[in-house]
Structures are given as C-alpha cells and as structure tokens.
Amino acid sequence: MVDYFIWKNTELNGTLFKNQKVVELGSGTGxxxxxxxxxxxxxxxxxxxxxxxxxxxxxxxxxLNHLNKSVTAVVLNWGEAIPHLSEALDADVILASDCIYLEVAFMPLLETFFALTNKPSSVIYLAYKKRRNADKLFFQAAKKKFILTEITEDPKMKVYSRDKSHLYRVTRKPLDQQRMQGLQKVNSEV
Known part of the structure; x- marks a missing residue:
C-alpha cells in the first residue's frame, strides 16, 4: 500500500491527500x-x-517520527459506536491494510467502514493478502454496500499479485442501489 502511495504521490506532483483527513484502521504500530x-x-x-x-x-x-502536529492516535474498536466527537469521523480517506484476517471481525470491520464513509466522496484503500478461502465471505458481504475496484495502475502490481496481495479502492454504493439489492434479495426469497 505504501509503495503505491509513494508512486501515486509522485504522479500527482506531491498533492496526494492534500487537505484531506485520512484515517487508518487497525494501525498496529502505525x-x-x-x-x-x-x-x-x-x-x-x-x-x-x-x-x-x-x-x-x-x-x-x-x-519518534516527529509527527505530533499532523498525526493523532485514537482508540477505535471495529463494530462499536463511534463517538460523535471522535477524530476518526468525517474522513476523506480510510486506510485498511492487512485487516482481513479473522472471520469474527469481518462484520465489525464492514460496520466501521460504513460508519466512516458518511461523506459521498469518502474512499477506502484496502490492502489485502489472500490467505484463506473464508476471506471470500468478507468480500461477499462488502459487495452488498460497497463498490470494490482493484487498483491495477500500480507499476509494482505484478510483484504484489505473485504474493497474493491486492489493493482495492472501495466506495460506498449509493443508497438507492443498496435498497434495490435488498429488494432483489427479498423477492428471490418469496
């Protein structure tokens, strides 16, 4: 993911994420x-x-990285209500790298994606390494509310693909499209 952003920032003459609020989920070390x-x-x-x-x-x-003025660390448990004053809200960009690893966390992660993408322009960058067939369940559930597009413009994509790593651009489906999917599901069950 970072390699892609380095390349993309160079392509955009240093303006990637300019004046945008970026939130990383499951940061670990950060x-x-x-x-x-x-x-x-x-x-x-x-x-x-x-x-x-x-x-x-x-x-x-x-x-240690002298980023006190631009970076904040915040507790965020996936699937739990996000306090209305949380610094994580109103993000322009959400980053999620290596967050698809535990089945019980799939739905809480998707709920958090949904809660953080309340702006129509919000975008999620999702870095994923295929490990288990169960991961398909995450993507099936994600496609109900989100549009997932694999990023193929990265010059190093072939290297990542060999390692079963993928980078997706994820956006929320329009509400009417989500409703139609819900109706189609109900009609197919009748």
Missing part, C-alpha cells in the same frame, strides 16, 4: 499511517486507530 503522513506532507490530518493496548506504542512512534 507504520502505514505514519509513512503516508511523511510522504504526503500536505495532508490535513492523519488519524491512526487501533485498540487500547496499541495506543502507547502508536503514540511513541508518532513522537
């Missing part, structure tokens, strides 16, 4: 979010998120 904040200095705000046990590590990494 590597992806911190790297993006470094390569995209015109970013409005970077919010890296994970569960409480990761907070001190993420905050330390923010400090």
């Amino acid at each position: 590597l992806v979010g911190l790297a993006v904040a470094k390569i995209c200095p015109e970013i409005k705000q970077m919010v890296i998120t994970d569960q409480l046990p990761m907070m001190s590590l993420m905050q330390e990494n923010i400090r």
Whole structure:
C-alpha cells in the first residue's frame, strides 16, 4: 500500500491527500499511517486507530517520527459506536491494510467502514493478502454496500499479485442501489 502511495504521490506532483483527513484502521504500530503522513506532507490530518493496548506504542512512534502536529492516535474498536466527537469521523480517506484476517471481525470491520464513509466522496484503500478461502465471505458481504475496484495502475502490481496481495479502492454504493439489492434479495426469497 505504501509503495503505491509513494508512486501515486509522485504522479500527482506531491498533492496526494492534500487537505484531506485520512484515517487508518487497525494501525498496529502505525507504520502505514505514519509513512503516508511523511510522504504526503500536505495532508490535513492523519488519524491512526487501533485498540487500547496499541495506543502507547502508536503514540511513541508518532513522537519518534516527529509527527505530533499532523498525526493523532485514537482508540477505535471495529463494530462499536463511534463517538460523535471522535477524530476518526468525517474522513476523506480510510486506510485498511492487512485487516482481513479473522472471520469474527469481518462484520465489525464492514460496520466501521460504513460508519466512516458518511461523506459521498469518502474512499477506502484496502490492502489485502489472500490467505484463506473464508476471506471470500468478507468480500461477499462488502459487495452488498460497497463498490470494490482493484487498483491495477500500480507499476509494482505484478510483484504484489505473485504474493497474493491486492489493493482495492472501495466506495460506498449509493443508497438507492443498496435498497434495490435488498429488494432483489427479498423477492428471490418469496
């Protein structure tokens, strides 16, 4: 994912994510979010998120990388209500790298995607490494509310593909399209 953003930022003459709020989900150490904040200095705000046990590590990494002014670490548990004052809300861009790994987390992750994409222009970049057939369940559920488009313009895509790694651009389906899918499902069950 970071390689793609480095390339894309170069293609856009250093304007990738300019004046945009970016939220990373499941940040762990914060590597992806911190790297993006470094390569995209015109970013409005970077919010890296994970569960409480990761907070001190993420905050330390923010400090060590001198990104205190542009990066914030926030507790975010997938599937739980996001406080209305949370810095994670109103994101322009959501990053999710290596977050599809545990079946019980599929629906909470999708619920969080949905909660964070309340702007029509919000986009999710989803980096995924195929490991198990069960991962198909995530994508089947995701396609009910989102449009997933594999990013193929990356010059290193062939290298990633050999490693079964993929990068998707994910956007929320328009509400009328979501409703129609729900009606089609109901009609097929009748």
